[in-house]
Amino acid sequence: MQNLLLALHALDLGAVWLGEILKNKERILEILELPERLELMAVVAVGHPARRDQKSYRRPLEELILLEK
Secondary structure (H helix, E strand, O other): OHHHHHHHHHOOOEEEEEOHHHHHHHHHHHHOOOOOOOOOOOEEEEEOOOOOOOOOOOOOHHHHOOOOO
16 A cells, blocks of 8 residues: 555655545445445545645654553
8 A cells, every 4th residue: 555655646646545434335335336346445535735835743753652661
């Protein structure tokens, strides 16, 4: 999946992997008019970014990892 996201970035496209959407996979198959025999593995939203000067904010790793001492 990372290769796909990197390739889309190289094409100057914005992309985001949507994992939470898999909870509604039956509805997604219906919306996309796909046969039920297919199993949804991932959803990637792709498009042209509205802004290019945006930086994403990432919390420092120390805030996300709990270490016991």
